[in-house]
Amino acid sequence: MNYWYCLKCLYFRSVFYEPDGCLCVYNLVMILLQRDLQRTPSVATFAHLTNSLKHMSTVSTGLFRSSLGRKYLMALSGLFLCTFLIVHLIGNLQLFAGDGGQAFNVYSYFMTHNPLIKIVAYVNYAFILLHVFDGLYLTMQNRKARPQGYAKVDQSKSSTWSSRNMGILGTLILVFLIVHMRTFWFEMKFGNMPVISYDGDPIQYKDMYVVVVEAFEQAWYSALYVISMFALAFHLYHGFQSGFQSIGLNHHRYTPTIKSVGTFLFGILIPALFAAMPIFFYIKSL
Amino acid sequence: MKITLKVWRQQNGKTPGEFKTYQLNDVSEDMSFLEMFDILNDDLVRKQDEPVAFDHDCREGICGMCSMYINGRAHGPMTGTTTCQLHMRHFKDGDTIVVEPWRATAFPIIKDLMVDRSAFDRVIQAGGFVSVNTGNAVDANSVPIPKQDADKAFDAAACIGCGACVATCKNASAMLFVSAKVSQLALLPQGQPERHIRVKKMVEIMDAEGFGNCTNTGACEVECPKEISLENIARMNRDYLVANIAD
Numbered sequence: 001m002n003y004w005y006c007l008k009c010l011y012f013r014s015v016f017y018e019p020d021g022c023l024c025v026y027n028l029v030m031i032l033l034q035r036d037l038q039r040t041p042s043v044a045t046f047a048h049l050t051n052s053l054k055h056m057s058t059v060s061t062g063l064f065r066s067s068l069g070r071k072y073l074m075a076l077s078g079l080f081l082c083t084f085l086i087v088h089l090i091g092n093l094q095l096f097a098g099d100g101g102q103a104f105n106v107y108s109y110f111m112t113h114n115p116l117i118k119i120v121a122y123v124n125y126a127f128i129l130l131h132v133f134d135g136l137y138l139t140m141q142n143r144k145a146r147p148q149g150y151a152k153v154d155q156s157k158s159s160t161w162s163s164r165n166m167g168i169l170g171t172l173i174l175v176f177l178i179v180h181m182r183t184f185w186f187e188m189k190f191g192n193m194p195v196i197s198y199d200g201d202p203i204q205y206k207d208m209y210v211v212v213v214e215a216f217e218q219a220w221y222s223a224l225y226v227i228s229m230f231a232l233a234f235h236l237y238h239g240f241q242s243g244f245q246s247i248g249l250n251h252h253r254y255t256p257t258i259k260s261v262g263t264f265l266f267g268i269l270i271p272a273l274f275a276a277m278p279i280f281f282y283i284k285s286l
Numbered sequence: 287m288k289i290t291l292k293v294w295r296q297q298n299g300k301t302p303g304e305f306k307t308y309q310l311n312d313v314s315e316d317m318s319f320l321e322m323f324d325i326l327n328d329d330l331v332r333k334q335d336e337p338v339a340f341d342h343d344c345r346e347g348i349c350g351m352c353s354m355y356i357n358g359r360a361h362g363p364m365t366g367t368t369t370c371q372l373h374m375r376h377f378k379d380g381d382t383i384v385v386e387p388w389r390a391t392a393f394p395i396i397k398d399l400m401v402d403r404s405a406f407d408r409v410i411q412a413g414g415f416v417s418v419n420t421g422n423a424v425d426a427n428s429v430p431i432p433k434q435d436a437d438k439a440f441d442a443a444a445c446i447g448c449g450a451c452v453a454t455c456k457n458a459s460a461m462l463f464v465s466a467k468v469s470q471l472a473l474l475p476q477g478q479p480e481r482h483i484r485v486k487k488m489v490e491i492m493d494a495e496g497f498g499n500c501t502n503t504g505a506c507e508v509e510c511p512k513e514i515s516l517e518n519i520a521r522m523n524r525d526y527l528v529a530n531i532a533d
């Protein structure tokens with residue numbers, strides 16, 4: 001009689017042990033709603049939400065002031081950037097369409113003109129900044145937690161190399177991002193780009209494809225890309241699964257799957273496909 | 287066996303320390319690591335030198351006192367062992383062994399290899415009390431607990447507070463310890479009434495004591511003598527989130 005089967009999250013639970021029901025997303029939302037309904041009998045207000053967010057980030061014991069809260073931010077921003085990466089990759093694979101860049105240019109136009117995409121893009125930049133500054137802050141705190149290091153350290157048997165070097169890998173990725181944004185994003189926005197139009201389409205498209213191809217024809221530029229994709233691979237190999245652990249999702253049945261997605265999709269496939277682009281255009285130019 | 291020891295010597299927390307090298311010519315491979323230190327100290331005392339200060343108590347792997355960072359690893363090369371349960375047969379004749387104290391801001395050095403781990407006590411204190419009914423002793427079976435829950439709670443309760451997790455963590459984070467202390471009660475019915483307030487307070491003190499932030503390297507789980515699982519850290523992450531959202 002101890003167990004019941006939660007029809008919401010489809011998992012066995014004992015009511016007795018979890019006074020709020022199980023800790024599934026469904027119940028978390030219900031808890032939140034119930035609290036709000038008790039306080040403001042009509043509808044949960046936006047002001048109330050911003051108030052609690054303010055409380056969480058300003059009061060010294062607030063959620064986002066704690067080490068765990070800052071890890072939640074790290075995890076959530078990181079996982080958001082992971083999903084962005086998939087979208088970015090799928091879009092860019094059109095470089096391989098073999099149509100002289102038409103599909104890619106139309107896609108670039110769409111990405112820079114659709115208002116919804118624009119909003120998501122700014123959210124994305126905000127998350128990158130959050131991830132960088134939060135990571136910097138946490139790293140500085142960690143330095144303070146051990147000012148004098150050990151004379152002899154042997155961590156190779158207890159943890160992976162990438163898990164110990166997330167900061168360095170992240171810095172490499174950031175440097176890459178700056179170069180990357182300068183060559184493509186900045187050019188697209190403010191640069192003097194050649195334009196091109198296609199049959200039966202009145203729009204003048206900026207010829208992003210040519211810019212990409214020209215960039216990748218330079219050996220040093222392509223090399224920087226490939227090296228950065230290695231950094232990305234190692235960063236995500238640890239980062240993807242680590243994000244789940246940070247927000248408390250560790251389950252004997254699902255965690256192995258999360259880890260293999262982190263290894264094969266984010267640690268190998270995605271960086272490899274990104275790296276394939278400069279390699280392809282560089283070799284083509286030879 | 288012949289063993290060369292490089293041991294960290296430091297008068298107290300205020301003076302800087304340094305490594306001293308000692309030569310031991312007659313180490314038996316059946317000795318524990320601490321027994322080797324007994325021999326070393328015996329030598330030093332006979333030579334009117336000051337013996338190496340190190341913590342120890344039970345010498346059977348249950349008290350968690352014997353903190354030593356040996357050759358770059360907490361409690362030495364074996365996993366799932368304390369220093370007192372580490373035997374010299376795991377080293378080779380002629381080896382040089384580097385021995386350092388736990389290094390963390392939250393664990394200040396008292397002398398030589400001894401550190402002050404009372405930050406852990408303050409984290410436990412912050413957890414507060416557990417609601418229990420007073421009066422007559424209740425029947426043992428009146429609160430049924432499923433076997434797997436009892437086992438998980440017991441596994442978490444096996445933590446001996448040795449501090450190896452902090453010592454081995456590249457960030458000197460105490461997440462494994464604190465999460466074990468949170469979990470052992472969060473998994474049992476007796477721990478429910480204060481479940482949310484407990485996790486909040488323990489995390490607050492953990493941060494205030496100056497431990498670092500977890501980056502999920504997993505080194506603590508590997509070096510923990512009681513093999514406390516990372517699942518406990520996830521449980522604490524979850525409970526803390528729920529506690530902050532729910533009240």
Ligand code: SF4
Nearest residue numbers: 445446448449451510
């Ligand atoms: S969790 Fe393990 S390593 Fe950490 S204090 Fe407890 S027993 Fe020691």
Ligand code: FES
Nearest residue numbers: 345349350352370
């Ligand atoms: S002396 Fe008690 S655990 Fe080693």
